[in-house]
Amino acid sequence: MKKRLLYTAFDVVPAPKGASVRIQKMLEALGQEFDVLALVLGEPGMPDEESWGTVRVRRLIAPESHFLEKTVQFAEWVLQTALEWQPEWIQFRSLWDGFVLSEFRRQNPVKWQLIYEVHGLPEIELEHHFPELPESLGFKIQAQQQQVLESADWFICPSQVHRKWLLSKGICYQKMGVIGNGADPELFLPHWQEWPEVPYLIYLGTLAPWQGLEELLAALQKVKPPFRLRLVGKGNPRWQQNLLARVYQLGLTHAVELLDPLAHAYMPALLESAQIALAPLIETERNCVQGCNPIKIYEYMAAGKAIIAPDLPAVQEILEHQKTAWLYPAGDQAALTAAIETLLKDPLLSRRLGQAARDDVVKSFNWAQRQNQLLSYFRKVISV
Structure with missing residues (x-):
């Protein structure tokens, strides 16, 4: 019987963004080894729930609201789903739900293994998106980020630069898996043509x-x-x-x-x-x-x-x-x-x-190889 894995992403999927492509490729691979339920964001017109092969996908389709309000709503939804479904593994991509999950586990006897898939870091990115963010709120978010780093059991990141940052935060290298992005060569077939007059x-x-x-x-x-x-x-x-x-x-x-x-x-x-x-x-x-x-x-x-x-x-x-x-x-x-x-x-x-x-x-650098790397990392983690 496959173990349950809850995959959470504070991203609209599908969407014309690289993050959406990666999420779909990760889920495709994880569905081979786990009973996967994915929680993502959606937009009006998208189905609340659907299946991608063996992976079940549920969407939070929320009305337009302030970014931080939506993060709270998403995190609460993730926690509620985790309590109802009781997965053995939870792989999360954002601080927002990661903090709520780690805080709940700290105070309650649950057996979730938490895997932090590290991408955007709020302490760096929020100032670009919200330049008027109060300094006090920024400090609070940094403290939450540190707690998530200390609480997560395992880490996945897409580059050696991410890995270096994790090491600088005191994360043991043995807990990390570097799984880069990729492309599908069969989708992007080159068509060599004569050089045009206006390139x-x-x-x-x-x-x-x-x-x-x-x-x-x-x-x-x-x-x-x-x-x-x-x-x-x-x-x-x-x-x-x-x-x-x-x-x-x-x-x-x-x-x-x-x-x-x-x-x-x-x-x-x-x-x-x-x-x-x-x-x-x-x-x-x-x-x-x-x-x-x-x-x-x-x-x-x-x-x-x-x-x-x-x-x-x-x-x-x-x-x-x-x-x-x-x-x-x-x-x-x-x-x-x-x-x-x-x-x-x-x-x-x-x-x-x-x-x-x-x-x-x-x-x-093709996606099939990246998916194999992801599954190899999970097999190592499970054996530990």
């Missing part, structure tokens, strides 16, 4: 400040045309307005188009239309202390695109300069301009980098 550059993902899009626009202003840049993603209204204003200020309205996010199924077609793919991350705590493992990079690779990205540690876990991508010194705007010009002028180099990147995904 397209593309960026997929959130429009958040730490993604470096304003810096990218400044670098593009100095690139000799012709070219076009397509930004595909979503951000809060403040981020989006700042980005549009920057496009106008730099005189790039003729060369830059901003598209709303599309369902993940459309990503292969979007990438097929581009020659160069961009991930212009900047040096911030979000990228260098917390860490990241961008799914966009893996999907760029699977599609055989020439990739331009900074030489941040999180990026160098995935890409190698002049072998699978063109990496530039992080924060060096002139180097970013030069990187774009280099690939625009050299279609053969762009194709060589793209082919090598795809080969790496097929060999080392």
Whole structure:
């Protein structure tokens, strides 16, 4: 009889975000070994409950409310479900439900094994989303985060940068499993075409400040045309307005188009239309202390695109300069301009980098391998 595993994610699933892709892939794997019930967020029009193979998925479809109010509602729902269903394992992705679960276990005789899947850290991310957050509330959230770290039995994270952060917090390395993101090579088949008269550059993902899009626009202003840049993603209204204003200020309205996010199924077609793919991350705590493992990079690779990205540690876990991508010194705007010009002028180099990147995904970074790594980690944990 399979053991019960409750998987909780304070994310809308499915959604046009990398987090949603990872969650679905993790659940697909976990369903092979466990009786899985997943609790996620939903939007109006989504079913309250459905099955993905052997995995049951329930959604909290809450009316629009303040972010922190929704976290409380979600955490209470998770705790209630855990008490009713009595799983042996609970894997959670956010501080909000992790704190409620760990606090309840501290005060009551329950036998849950808690697995913290570490991604975004509130102590780093909240200031970007809510710059007016009271300092006292920030301190409270940091204290809750520390309690969750001390209470969790096991940890999963997507990059070595995340792992380094966990070690800095005193977490034993033997409790950790680093399970990176990936891509499905069979979905992102490359289509090599003649270099067009007007090459397209593309960026997929959130429009958040730490993604470096304003810096990218400044670098593009100095690139000799012709070219076009397509930004595909979503951000809060403040981020989006700042980005549009920057496009106008730099005189790039003729060369830059901003598209709303599309369902993940459309990503292969979007990438097929581009020659160069961009991930212009900047040096911030979000990228260098917390860490990241961008799914966009893996999907760029699977599609055989020439990739331009900074030489941040999180990026160098995935890409190698002049072998699978063109990496530039992080924060060096002139180097970013030069990187774009280099690939625009050299279609053969762009194709060589793209082919090598795809080969790496097929060999080392596909989702099937990541799923096997996840199950291997769980087998080790269960044996302990």
